[in-house]
Amino acid sequence: MPSTPRPGLDPALLDEFRRIVGDAYVIAGRQELLVYECGAYTLERNLPHVVVLPASTEEVAAVARVCAREGLPIIPRGAGTSLSGTVLAVEGGVMIALTRMTRLVSIDVRNRRALVEAGCVNAWVTQAVKGHGLLYAPDPSSQTACTIGGNVGTNSGGPHTLKYGVTTHHVLGYELVLPSGEVTWLGTTWEGGEDVDGLDLRGAAIGTEGMFGIVTRVLVRLIRAPQAYKTLLGVFETVEDASQAVSDIIRAGIVPAALEMMDQLITQAVEQAYKFGFPMDAGAVLIVELDGLAPGLERQAQSVTEICRRRRAREVRLAQTEQQRAELWKSRKRAFGAIGRLSPNFITQDGVVPRSKLTEMMRFIEECSRRHGLRIPNVFHAGDGNLHPLVLYDERDPEQVRKALLISDEILTQCIALGGSVTGEHGIGTEKMDFMAKQFSKDDLEAMKQLRAVFDPQTRCNPHKMFPGSKKCGDFHPKKQAAA
Ligand SMILES: Cc1cc2nc3c(=O)[nH]c(=O)nc-3n(C[C@H](O)[C@H](O)[C@H](O)COP(=O)(O)OP(=O)(O)OC[C@H]3O[C@@H](n4cnc5c(N)ncnc54)[C@H](O)[C@@H]3O)c2cc1C
Structure with a gap:
């Protein structure tokens, strides 16, 4: 028996969603929605109004059209392993989770490509093609859980990024349901050759954290497995x-x-x-x-x-x-x-520094840890200069939350000062949007917003992410308590 629905959405709309995807695939009860209140970044949480789980591109498009008609925010979601608040339903809204769309639609061994649905788990692609001596190169450490759609959303990397690059280097094209409900394809198609007619917009929506629409199918490049x-x-x-x-x-x-x-x-x-x-x-x-x-x-x-x-x-x-x-x-x-053995909570930071500055940066992190009295273990892609300091804290103690946030700020600020970046692979989300203004000029940010407006003129798709000045915080979150 589902729990009481989260208020704020017309029950007639829930029925409309049920007619599109089936009764079992609309989640609206407060208790059931708790699973979706955040991703793997747990400092900020908020419930979406409803989670809808479509099984096809047509169903995604139909749900998006209802949202467009009603002016509702859409939050695309894969496995929810995001570490920077990219899947937070800041103002509630309609979460479209792709976890029923998991098929490997087709494998083209000869041309080394595969067409997969966006909810397909990353590791399944390599498992499916390894018998042919092939593999899908991007291998985030979360690869047994995270989805190809989520990888496109955050332009994921992994330990083997050093030699093979990140997601964008292995995506040939993809189907995108625009926030209006229109279905489009960017980049190379399954049927087409390598060339793209007209403007090559393949990369346009990669790494945009679900702000340009909902990716439903992805044409990925496969590489020959090393001998x-x-x-x-x-x-x-x-x-x-x-x-x-x-x-x-x-x-x-x-x-x-x-x-x-x-x-x-x-x-x-x-x-x-x-x-x-x-x-x-x-x-x-x-x-x-x-x-x-x-x-x-x-x-x-x-x-x-x-x-x-x-x-x-x-x-x-x-x-x-x-x-x-x-x-x-x-x-x-x-x-x-x-990490559960060391601490009840942790923030995974994701900064980049030039490799030549690694030693200096590691010293800085150690000094932060000493000064603020919180432990910071490090596990990271050293070859890329992509750091993952894990700031350990206990969210029941607002002072520790405050310090953990302060440390995160100091680390990211130092990454910029050393000529690096505030994200290597986990994205910006809600967590790091204030840093965008430190890393990019006003004109750069404006250009990014203008491109976004081409895809989502009403800024309804995954709103309040990435750009500074966006609305922050949900109903309950330790971050808010710490700031109080
Ligand atoms: C233990 C652990 C290890 C990790 N290691 C790595 C690592 O090595 N490298 C790395 O890059 N990341 C890593 N991550 C972060 C995370 O796994 C990646 O960002 C991953 O790509 C997210 O995939 P997901 O399916 O969970 O997407 P989600 O977390 O559900 O979503 C991520 C973003 O993509 C958008 N999105 C999701 N699906 C779609 C879709 N179909 N269409 C449009 N937008 C969509 C969402 O709106 C959101 O903005 C790790 C996370 C954990 C918890």
């Missing part, structure tokens, strides 16, 4: 030595497929949780993955080992079997999951 891998674990006494090794590896002209770092605090938590065999007393560990043709890899692995040793690595281990390699990646990719 061989060498995956090394470097164990260092200090983060500084590990950071120097990162710079040295790149300077030596080696382009690893992945170059990831975990500091002591996170390595200990990961080891306690998953028992991979990480040394509990290491200051930092580096995971270096080399891939490509087997003959050249041996030499590269030797070079990486020498560089690590020159930077005082205590030990450099090579994964001896595919199972060891898989276990190592499993532990790394589930690192955020181990």
Whole structure:
């Protein structure tokens, strides 16, 4: 028996949505809506008025047309793993969740492409094509849960971004339901060749956090799976030595497929949780993955080992079997999951600095941690200079919330000061919109808004995200309490 509906939406509209998608796929009860009050960024929360789960492009378009007629906000949602408040229903509204649209529609092995529905989970694509010696390269650590539509929304990366790039480099085209309910396609089509007639708008809606419409199907590029891998674990006494090794590896002209770092605090938590065999007393560990043709890899692995040793690595281990390699990646990719052992809450920051500034930035983070008295483990894509400091706090204590927010601000401000960026891959959402004005000029922001207006003239699609000056906060959120 569903709980009482959240007030504010005409019950006749709920019936209209039910007629489009079926009774079972309209969620309007207060209790049931709690699942959708936030994504993986939990500091701000608010209930949407209703969640609608369509099963086809036609159903998405029909729901969007009702919203257009009624002037209702739309919030597109995939798996809700966003870490920056991109799926927050700031003023309520109609959340369109794509989690019933999970089909891999077609695989074209010869041309190395696949057509997938937006709710398809990222990891399923590679699982489906690996028998053909292919893979889908973008591999966020959340890849066993996050959706291809969400990846397009945030232009996701992952550990292998260093060599293979982010989502936009692997999306050939996609179907987009505009906030008006009109259906369009941007980029290469399944039927068409590589060329795009007219303006090439393929990239226009990628990374726009659901503000340009609802992506329903995506044509993704597949790549040939590497012939061989060498995956090394470097164990260092200090983060500084590990950071120097990162710079040295790149300077030596080696382009690893992945170059990831975990500091002591996170390595200990990961080891306690998953028992991979990480040394509990290491200051930092580096995971270096080399891939490509087997003959050249041996030499590269030797070079990486020498560089690590020159930077005082205590030990450099090579994964001896595919199972060891898989276990190592499993532990790394589930690192955020181990944080529950350290703290009830955490904010995952996502800043970027030039690789040459990694050491300086890590020192800054350590100093922030000391000054404010909150612990900050780090697990990150070191090769890209893409940091993920995890600011630990307890949301029941407003003072800790205040400090966690302050630390986040200080870290992002420092990223800009060092010539970096306030997001590498998690997006801006509600969390970081004030930083947009620090990173971009007024004219830049205005140009972005004008492009958005072409797709969504009424700014109804995922409103109050990304642009400074947008409305903030929901009904309840610790952020508001801390500010009080
Ligand atoms: C443990 C953990 C690890 C993570 N690791 C990484 C990582 O390594 N790299 C990385 O980039 N991110 C990472 N993330 C962040 C997150 O997983 C990504 O941003 C992911 O792409 C979000 O996908 P989702 O399906 O959960 O989308 P959601 O969180 O549901 O939505 C994200 C954004 O996309 C929009 N959106 C979703 N679906 C659609 C659609 N069909 N059409 C239009 N807009 C849509 C939403 O409106 C929102 O703005 C991690 C998150 C967690 C919790």
